[in-house]
Amino acid sequence: MKRKQFIKAATGTGLIMTAAPLFAFKAQEDAPFNKTVVQEFVRVSHGKTERVKEMLEEHPNLLNVAHDWKNGDFETGLGAASHVGHKELVQYFLDKGAQANIFTACLFGKMEIVKPMLNAFPNTINALGPHGFTLLHHAVQGGEEAMEVKEFLEAMGAKEMRIPVFS
Numbered sequence: 001m002k003r004k005q006f007i008k009a010a011t012g013t014g015l016i017m018t019a020a021p022l023f024a025f026k027a028q029e030d031a032p033f034n035k036t037v038v039q040e041f042v043r044v045s046h047g048k049t050e051r052v053k054e055m056l057e058e059h060p061n062l063l064n065v066a067h068d069w070k071n072g073d074f075e076t077g078l079g080a081a082s083h084v085g086h087k088e089l090v091q092y093f094l095d096k097g098a099q100a101n102i103f104t105a106c107l108f109g110k111m112e113i114v115k116p117m118l119n120a121f122p123n124t125i126n127a128l129g130p131h132g133f134t135l136l137h138h139a140v141q142g143g144e145e146a147m148e149v150k151e152f153l154e155a156m157g158a159k160e161m162r163i164p165v166f167s
Contacts, residue, residue: 033065042067045077046084049092052077056096063098075130082107083133085141103129106138106153109146118156126159134159 037055041062044051056062066074078098081089090107094100102124105113114135118125127135136158139150 033059033062035067038062038065038067041065042075042077042080045080045089045093047081047086047089049086049089052089052092063093063096069131073131078104079130082138083130083141085143087142102127103133103135103138106135106149107142107146109139109142109149111148111152114149115152122156125153125156136160 037059041052041055041059044055062077064076064078066076066079068074076098078090078093078100081093082103085107087107090104094104102114102117105117125135129135129138136150136153139146139153142149
């Protein structure tokens, strides 16, 4: 049977009408997150731990989504918690399977990660995270635990911490 013949035959039997809701359900299931939900999740990830947990319980896939604040400024929940130095919340994200990165390693003072990364990719020294925060900023946020990384970054010529610009 050719496609046109199938469509004619199926239309007469109601087969297409029966199959349509299945396709609609699948499309809804695969739809992207509502931008407002993503924005709220990232916003509360700057320190509202209980709300973060509630939202992840309801939408587990929010864990690695990024909100676009515009002008190339993308931020995940992990990025938000990291640049404000909220280590407990950062650890929660990591325990849930968030995608760790060099900014997170700087926050936690993980020299065994930071040093080989920068040896392999030296221009990463001035990489910018969400809102323009640098690796050095994250190391400073890490406090005493990240002091060795902070000093290493400074010795490598890390640029001053950049003041975030919101548009």
